[in-house]
Each structure stands twice: as C-alpha cells, then as structure tokens.
Amino acid sequence: NAGVTQTPKFRILKIGQSMTLQCAQDMNHNYMYWYRQDPGMGLKLIYYSVGAGITDKGEVPNGYNVSRSTTEDFPLRLELAAPSQTSVYFCASSYSTGIYEQYFGPGTRLTVT
Amino acid sequence: AQSVTQLDSQVPVFEEAPVELRCNYSSSVSVYLFWYVQYPNQGLQLLLKYLSGSTLVESINGFEAEFNKSQTSFHLRKPSVHISDTAEYFCAVSDYSGTYKYIFGTGTRLKVLA
Numbered sequence: 001n002a003g004v005t006q007t008p009k010f011r012i013l014k015i016g017q018s019m020t021l022q023c024a025q026d027m028n029h030n031y032m033y034w035y036r037q038d039p040g041m042g043l044k045l046i047y048y049s050v051g052a053g054i055t056d057k058g059e060v061p062n063g064y065n066v067s068r069s070t071t072e073d074f075p076l077r078l079e080l081a082a083p084s085q086t087s088v089y090f091c092a093s094s095y096s097t098g099i100y101e102q103y104f105g106p107g108t109r110l111t112v113t
Numbered sequence: 114a115q116s117v118t119q120l121d122s123q124v125p126v127f128e129e130a131p132v133e134l135r136c137n138y139s140s141s142v143s144v145y146l147f148w149y150v151q152y153p154n155q156g157l158q159l160l161l162k163y164l165s166g167s168t169l170v171e172s173i174n175g176f177e178a179e180f181n182k183s184q185t186s187f188h189l190r191k192p193s194v195h196i197s198d199t200a201e202y203f204c205a206v207s208d209y210s211g212t213y214k215y216i217f218g219t220g221t222r223l224k225v226l227a
Contacts, residue, residue: 040220042217042220043217090156092157098207098209098213099207101162102159102215103158104156
C-alpha cells in the first residue's frame with residue numbers, strides 16, 4: 001500500500017495564481033482531511049470529507065475549495081493565491097472518526113510570492 | 114475537546130537523558146488520546162494512543178504516556194532519548210459532543226543533543 005500520497009512536493013505560486021493540490025489514499029478510508037501547518041501554530045483543519053460526495057468546512061476554509069468525487073481522491077483547490085497561503089499542506093485519511101488514527105501524506109510545501 | 118495544550122514549544126535534552134512532553138486537554142466528556150510524531154520533512158505518524166483500559170500506554174520505540182483523568186493530562190515520557198528521537202510531537206484528542214471532534218495541539222519540538 002502506498003498509503004496517502006500528495007503531489008506536488010513543492011510549489012511556488014505568484015499572487016493571484018490558482019492551483020490544485022492532489023491527494024490520494026489506497027486504504028479505502030471514508031474520512032479525508034486537509035490541514036495546513038505553520039511554524040509554531042500546529043495543524044489547522046481546512047476541509048474534511050466523510051465520504052464520496054460529502055465535504056465540510058474546517059477551521060480555516062477561506063480561500064480554498066475541495067471536492068470528493070471518489071473514495072480515493074480529495075483534491076484541494078487554491079483560487080487567487082495570497083501570501084497568507086504560504087504554508088505546508090498535509091492531507092490525511094482515517095477509516096472513521098472517534099477512536100481511529102489519521103494517516104498523513106508527506107506534505108506539499110507551498111510558497112506564494 | 115474544547116482545547117489541547119502543549120505548554121512547551123521546544124524541549125532540548127541531552128542524549129540518554131529522560132524527557133517528558135506535556136499535554137493537557139479540556140473536555141467534559143470521555144476522550145480518546147493520541148500522540149503523533151513528525152520527523153523532519155515528513156508527515157505525522159501515530160506514536161501511541163489511549164482508547165480505554167490501562168491508563169499507561171507504550172510505543173514500540175520506548176515512549177510511554179499516561180492518561181490522568183483527574184488532571185486531564187496525557188504526558189509523553191521516555192527514560193533515555195536518542196538522537197533519532199529529534200522530531201516534533203503532537204498531542205491529539207478526540208471526543209464526542211453530538212459529533213466527534215479531533216483536535217491537535219500546537220506541537221513540541223524535541224531536540225536531542227549529543
């Protein structure tokens with residue numbers, strides 16, 4: 001199993017550009033998550049999904065969009081990139097919530113200049 | 114959980130010395146508790162978890178954590194650290210208040226010195 005994969009690993013965007021961060025998991029997990037990690041701030045939940053076709057906002061959704069058309073894929077779309085979106089983005093998945101651990105991808109380091 | 118607090122943002126410790134990374138949470142209901150580790154330039158991975166039963170849980174690489182309900186704590190300890198333990202450690206809490214919420218602490222950066 002590859003687990004949770006993310007592409008790209010690194011990306012530099014100019015202000016106002018758009019991009020999609022890809023995330024895929026091969027563990028047949030129902031739940032998927034997008035977090036951003038800023039130094040000293042821990043993880044902030046951007047969006048999450050409890051199954052194909054179902055998504056919901058997390059703590060910091062502004063400036064982002066998601067879709068979940070399949071169980072495996074959960075792309076994160078950045079529209080009109082801003083310097084405040086410079087961060088490391090992690091995708092994660094879990095079988096369910098409650099007692100279940102989350103499995104994380106390796107992250108995407110995004111810089112907006 | 115209403116909140117998860119990791120009081121120490123950075124902990125330097127010499128190799129082979131003991132270490133304790135602190136985690137406190139606030140919740141009025143039953144909780145599930147997790148510690149994750151993030152090695153440099155990697156994603157988080159589960160280190161250990163408490164779901165029920167014995168309040169002392171252990172990982173395969175010598176870490177242990179104890180659930181203390183009265184003090185709402187889940188501190189992580191290791192009696193003798195190695196250089197390879199240098200990483201960031203995140204405490205996480207899951208509880209149920211109509212729906213499950215999973216909250217991460219802000220992380221503690223453990224730096225093991227030679």
